[in-house]
Amino acid sequence: MTDLVLEITPGIPIPSFMTGEVQSKLAYVDEQIVSAKVAPDGSQIIIYLKPTAVEDDQARIIARVQDVVALMVKGVIQPKVQILEDYQDRPVPSKVDPMQELLDKGEVSMEGRGIYTLGPLVTRLIDYFEKCFVELADFFSAVPYRFPTLISAKYLDRVNYFRAFPHSLSFVTHLREDLDNIDHFAQSTHWEGDGLNANPDSFSRIENLISPAVCYHWYFALADQKLKSDHLVATAVGTCFRYESSNLTTLERLWNFTMREIIFIGHGDYVLEQREIGRQRMTKILEEFGLAYRVESANDPFFVGEFRKQAAFQSAFQLKYEIRASLPFSGKTLAVGSYNYHQDFFGRNLNINLPDGSPIHTGCIAFGLERLAYAFLSQYGLDIKQWPAAVREGMQ
Ligand code: 5GP
Ligand code: ZN
Numbered sequence: 001m002t003d004l005v006l007e008i009t010p011g012i013p014i015p016s017f018m019t020g021e022v023q024s025k026l027a028y029v030d031e032q033i034v035s036a037k038v039a040p041d042g043s044q045i046i047i048y049l050k051p052t053a054v055e056d057d058q059a060r061i062i063a064r065v066q067d068v069v070a071l072m073v074k075g076v077i078q079p080k081v082q083i084l085e086d087y088q089d090r091p092v093p094s095k096v097d098p099m100q101e102l103l104d105k106g107e108v109s110m111e112g113r114g115i116y117t118l119g120p121l122v123t124r125l126i127d128y129f130e131k132c133f134v135e136l137a138d139f140f141s142a143v144p145y146r147f148p149t150l151i152s153a154k155y156l157d158r159v160n161y162f163r164a165f166p167h168s169l170s171f172v173t174h175l176r177e178d179l180d181n182i183d184h185f186a187q188s189t190h191w192e193g194d195g196l197n198a199n200p201d202s203f204s205r206i207e208n209l210i211s212p213a214v215c216y217h218w219y220f221a222l223a224d225q226k227l228k229s230d231h232l233v234a235t236a237v238g239t240c241f242r243y244e245s246s247n248l249t250t251l252e253r254l255w256n257f258t259m260r261e262i263i264f265i266g267h268g269d270y271v272l273e274q275r276e277i278g279r280q281r282m283t284k285i286l287e288e289f290g291l292a293y294r295v296e297s298a299n300d301p302f303f304v305g306e307f308r309k310q311a312a313f314q315s316a317f318q319l320k321y322e323i324r325a326s327l328p329f330s331g332k333t334l335a336v337g338s339y340n341y342h343q344d345f346f347g348r349n350l351n352i353n354l355p356d357g358s359p360i361h362t363g364c365i366a367f368g369l370e371r372l373a374y375a376f377l378s379q380y381g382l383d384i385k386q387w388p389a390a391v392r393e394g395m396q
Contacts, residue, residue: 006047008062010069014042017078021311022069025304027245028167029064032057035246036065045069071304079315082297085283088326088333090292092379093386097329099250099374101382114248114255118370121384125376126258126369128394130237132285133260133367137235139281140274142262145236147217150208155220159349161212164310167303168242170210170255173203214238214261215364216346222265222360223350230354231266233274237369251374252327252334258369264362267354268343271363275339278365279321282337290388291325291336292379298322298338319343325375334375337367 014022019038026036026045032053037046045065049057102108107119118126137144150172156162162169175182181202189198211217214236237260244253264274279295286293298320299311314320319341324333340363346352347359354360380387384395 004049004051004053006045006049006058006061006065008045008047008065010042010045010073011066012069012073014038014045014069014073015076015078016040016042018042018073018076021301021307022072024244024247024301025068025072025167025307026065027247028303029068030057030061032061033246068304072307074308076308077312079297079299079312082318082321083294084279084297084321085293085295087286088292088294090290092290092292092326092328094377094379094381095328096378096381097250097327098377098382102251102377105382107382108251112255114244114253116251116254116256116370118373121382122373122377124395125373125391128391129289129367129369129372130260131394132288133262134235136278136281136285136365137233137262140233140235140262140264140278142233142235145218145234147211147214147236147238149211149239151211151216152220153206153209155216155223155350156209158223159216159219159346164300164302164306165212165242168212168244168301170212170241170243171206172208172210173206175202176204210241211238212240212242214240214259214366215263215362218263218265219346219350219352219362222352224352226353226357227265227355227360231264231270233265234263236261236263251370254370257371260367260369262365264364265352265360267358268341268361271361272341275341275363275365279339282323282365286323288388288390288394289376290380290391291376292328293323293325293336293375294333295321295323295339298335317341317343325372325379327375327378329378334371335368336372336375337365340364340366 019042023038032050034048034050107121109117175185185198185202189196218234240259241256243255247253264271297315297318299314302310321339322335323337325336327334342362344359344361346362352360
């Protein structure tokens with residue numbers, strides 16, 4: 001048995017702008033880790049271990065933690081964060097984390113790690129947000145789509161998803177078609193500890209996953225085609241899945257969440273222009289919500305090996321802006337939406353071309369509905385009388 005806590009001095013000091021990124025990745029370093037904390041000044045890492053961790057685990061975990069730090073931090077250059085909007089000073093009435101009250105009132109109930117059922121108040125609030133997003137989509141004459149919850153591993157491979165975000169994938173399997181196998185599973189399988197006791201050999205190879213994003217499905221549907229139009233716009237809402245390991249707490253991070261997207265396809269200048277128009281129109285909508293937030297340049301949570309290069313690329317080309325809502329109870333912010341430009345990445349990898357033969361450029365505006373509700377309730381509380389009039393009236 002170990003003393004369950006490891007205090008590690010990183011071999012390379014972690015700059016403070018990287019502490020959050022490194023901390024979130026440490027959760028994936030080893031199965032014996034319960035949680036990991038990086039000091040705000042980056043000088044120390046504290047790892048909490050499971051009671052089952054033995055002496056031998058320590059050396060391995062320390063070495064892996066140092067590897068992660070080296071891969072993510074060595075030579076990293078602080079990105080220039082561009083702030084496009086700052087309404088963090090907007091006055092809001094609440095300073096309390098709404099999670100406990102939501103649980104007490106049955107407005108939120110936890111089915112499993114990162115899996116929550118939402119009650120009538122939160123559902124109506126999300127329906128109102130959705131109504132506003134659909135109106136925005138209508139402004140762009142976006143056509144509606146319904147995308148599947150499963151997503152093809154074959155296509156995810158074509159867009160390098162396994163290399164960029166392996167840590168957050170969630171796989172789908174089924175029992176191998178074998179009568180003895182299925183019979184054995186039926187007779188012997190039960191929940192045991194933290195999972196099923198089934199033999200891993202009884203499951204099929206992975207053909208599909210559960211989807212981590214919405215817009216990918218549209219690009220996959222258009223793969224290997226030459227489009228008849230110079231530009232297209234679509235909208236869809238979909239359930240998304242990102243495994244967040246021990247980072248799964250409250251509604252801030254969910255394994256299973258919902259995203260509304262407005263998706264643009266065309267030449268680069270068209271996509272960039274639509275993204276900008278969308279952002280400007282959203283400013284008015286977020287004002288109606290009364291949300292305290294800022295919009296700033298950001299990067300996707302790439303896994304350690306890809307992180308430095310990809311994040312720097314995204315930030316150099318301003319490919320991603322996030323709507324970061326204030327969480328007054330913690331003084332932190334939470335990304336509730338993003339404005340994304342993928343350049344011709346999907347066009348090239350999926351062989352989708354415009355009428356002139358050039359690869360499509362793509363972009364999307366994406367809203368995380370549960371996060372938006374959570375941030376709103378963190379700012380306004382559960383008493384609807386305290387809410388902005390537009391939200392109260394819009395919900396009826
Ligand atoms: P993005 O594609 O920018 O990573 O995600 C778009 C939006 O989906 C984010 O701004 C956020 O609101 C939401 N989102 C992403 N990951 C999670 C998550 O783990 N949990 C929740 N609740 N929302 C998420
Ligand atoms: Zn998207």
